[in-house]
Amino acid sequence: MATNKEIASDVIKALGGKENIQSVTHCATRLRVIVHDKDKINEEAVEGIEKAKGAFFNSGQYQIIFGTGTVNKIYEEVTNLGIAEQSSQETKEQKNEGKNGFQRAIRTFGDVFVPIIPVLVATGLFMGLRGLLTQEQVLAVFGLVPEDISANFLLYTQVLTDTAFAFLPALVAWSSFKVFGGSPVIGIVLGLMLVNPALPNAYEVAAGTVDPITMFGFIPVVGYQGTVLPAFIAGFIGAKFERIIRKRVPEYLDLLITPFATLLVMSILSLFVIGPVFHSLETVVLDATIWLLQLPFGIAGLVIGGLNQLIVVTGVHHIFNFLEVQLLANTGVNPYNAIITSSVAAQGGATLAVGMKTKSKKLKALAFPSTLSAFLGITEPAIFGVNLRYVKPFLFGLVGGGVGGMLADLLNLEGSGMSVTVIPGTLLYLNEQIIWYILVNAVAIAVAFVLTYMFGFSDKEIAKDQ
Structure with missing residues (x-):
C-alpha cells in the first residue's frame, strides 16, 4: 500500500508535474487543483491513483475525490512537495468562473452558512442526546423517573441546546x-x-x-x-x-x-x-416551507427526496441551509432532514448494488468505500465516482430517495438538528422516531439497490466508459 507522500507524488505527476500546477486547496472530500494546461493532465493515471475515488472539472478546478479525512492528509503531502496553496482571491475567482448571477448568489449564500453549520450540527446532536436522556423508557433502565433528573443538569442541557440559536x-x-x-x-x-x-x-x-x-x-x-x-x-x-x-x-x-x-x-x-x-x-x-411540508400524501417528501441529490450535483443546494436553520430556530424541529437523508442513503444503495454486481476489482474497490461514505452522509464519492459515471445508478438513486422521502413525510419524521444524515443522523432521532428513521433509510436503500442491481448496471457499462 502506497504512503500518502507517494500518493501525493503520483497526483503531481498525473497532473503534468509541478510546473503545470498553479495552486491547490481542498474541501471536505476533494483535492481541488488549478492547472495551467488542462491537456497535460493524464486522466487515466489520475483514475489509477490509490485511494482516489474519481475526478472531474468543476468551477475552474480539477477536483480529485479522496474522501473525508484522507483528503486532508494528501493535501498536506502535496503542499509539502512544493505546490502552492490556493489564495482566497483565487478561490473566489475560480468558484465564480462560468457561473451566472443566480449561481454566484447561491454560492455566496453557501459561503456564509457553511462556517456556522458545525455548531448547528453540534447543537442538534445535543438536542438528540437530551431527548434520549430524558425519555421515561431510558430512565427506567436505571430505575429513575423524569422527576429524578437534577434541575441544574436540565439547565446545563438548556445552555448546550439553546445558545447557538439564541x-x-x-x-x-x-x-x-x-x-x-x-x-x-x-x-x-x-x-x-x-x-x-x-x-x-x-x-x-x-x-x-x-x-x-x-x-x-x-x-x-x-x-x-x-x-x-x-x-x-x-x-x-x-x-x-x-x-x-x-x-x-x-x-x-x-x-x-x-x-x-x-x-x-x-x-x-x-x-x-x-x-x-x-x-x-x-x-x-x-x-x-411549512405549507409545502404539510401537503398531503407525502408529496413534499417525494419531490424533495427525489430531487435533492440532483440539486447537489448542480451546486445550488446551499439555499436549503437557510430553510433548515429557519425551521430549527422557529419550530425546534427539522422535517427536511429525514427527507434529505433518504436521498443520501439511496445513492449509497445504488453504489452498493454496482459494487455487488460488478466483477471488476477496481470498481469494487471504488464502490464499497464510496458506499460507506454515503452511509456516513457524504455522497460525492458515490455520485461522481460511480453513479453518475454509469447514469442509471444515479437515476435509480433518485427514485429511492423519492420513495424514502415520501415515507419520511408520511411518518412526520422531524430531526432535532441538521447537516448529519443516514448513520450519524440517527443521533437526531433518539426518541420514539428512531425505528421509523431506520425504516425510512432501509426502504430508500432497498429501492435504489434492487432497481440498480436488476436494471441499472452490468459490466458492459465499464467497456462503454473506457
Missing part, C-alpha cells in the same frame, strides 16, 4: 462580514445588538406575553432571536459600508472612526429598517 444573528452577521470583506468582530457585535436582552424577546412576542417596542410611532422593534435574513442583509450592507468608510478615512483616524460609524449607522438600519422588513419576508418564506 445568538444565531451574531453567527450569521460574523460570517457575512467575513465573506463580504468587513471586520468579523464588528459583525459579531452588530449581530449581538439584534438580540440584546434590552429588546423584547422575539419568542415571547410571538407567544403574546410581551409587546414590541414602537419607535417613531409606527416601527415595531423586537429582538431578532433565531432570525437569519436580517443578520445576513445587515452583514452584507455593513461590510460594504465599512469598506467605503475605511477607504475615505485617514489611517490615523481609522481605528477611531470606522468601527464607530459602522456600528452606529448599521445598528440604526438593522433595528429600524432591515430587521422589520426582512423579518417579515423571512416569516413568509418559513410559512411557505
Whole structure:
C-alpha cells in the first residue's frame, strides 16, 4: 500500500508535474487543483491513483475525490512537495468562473452558512442526546423517573441546546462580514445588538406575553432571536459600508472612526429598517416551507427526496441551509432532514448494488468505500465516482430517495438538528422516531439497490466508459 507522500507524488505527476500546477486547496472530500494546461493532465493515471475515488472539472478546478479525512492528509503531502496553496482571491475567482448571477448568489449564500453549520450540527446532536436522556423508557433502565433528573443538569442541557440559536444573528452577521470583506468582530457585535436582552424577546412576542417596542410611532422593534435574513442583509450592507468608510478615512483616524460609524449607522438600519422588513419576508418564506411540508400524501417528501441529490450535483443546494436553520430556530424541529437523508442513503444503495454486481476489482474497490461514505452522509464519492459515471445508478438513486422521502413525510419524521444524515443522523432521532428513521433509510436503500442491481448496471457499462 502506497504512503500518502507517494500518493501525493503520483497526483503531481498525473497532473503534468509541478510546473503545470498553479495552486491547490481542498474541501471536505476533494483535492481541488488549478492547472495551467488542462491537456497535460493524464486522466487515466489520475483514475489509477490509490485511494482516489474519481475526478472531474468543476468551477475552474480539477477536483480529485479522496474522501473525508484522507483528503486532508494528501493535501498536506502535496503542499509539502512544493505546490502552492490556493489564495482566497483565487478561490473566489475560480468558484465564480462560468457561473451566472443566480449561481454566484447561491454560492455566496453557501459561503456564509457553511462556517456556522458545525455548531448547528453540534447543537442538534445535543438536542438528540437530551431527548434520549430524558425519555421515561431510558430512565427506567436505571430505575429513575423524569422527576429524578437534577434541575441544574436540565439547565446545563438548556445552555448546550439553546445558545447557538439564541445568538444565531451574531453567527450569521460574523460570517457575512467575513465573506463580504468587513471586520468579523464588528459583525459579531452588530449581530449581538439584534438580540440584546434590552429588546423584547422575539419568542415571547410571538407567544403574546410581551409587546414590541414602537419607535417613531409606527416601527415595531423586537429582538431578532433565531432570525437569519436580517443578520445576513445587515452583514452584507455593513461590510460594504465599512469598506467605503475605511477607504475615505485617514489611517490615523481609522481605528477611531470606522468601527464607530459602522456600528452606529448599521445598528440604526438593522433595528429600524432591515430587521422589520426582512423579518417579515423571512416569516413568509418559513410559512411557505411549512405549507409545502404539510401537503398531503407525502408529496413534499417525494419531490424533495427525489430531487435533492440532483440539486447537489448542480451546486445550488446551499439555499436549503437557510430553510433548515429557519425551521430549527422557529419550530425546534427539522422535517427536511429525514427527507434529505433518504436521498443520501439511496445513492449509497445504488453504489452498493454496482459494487455487488460488478466483477471488476477496481470498481469494487471504488464502490464499497464510496458506499460507506454515503452511509456516513457524504455522497460525492458515490455520485461522481460511480453513479453518475454509469447514469442509471444515479437515476435509480433518485427514485429511492423519492420513495424514502415520501415515507419520511408520511411518518412526520422531524430531526432535532441538521447537516448529519443516514448513520450519524440517527443521533437526531433518539426518541420514539428512531425505528421509523431506520425504516425510512432501509426502504430508500432497498429501492435504489434492487432497481440498480436488476436494471441499472452490468459490466458492459465499464467497456462503454473506457
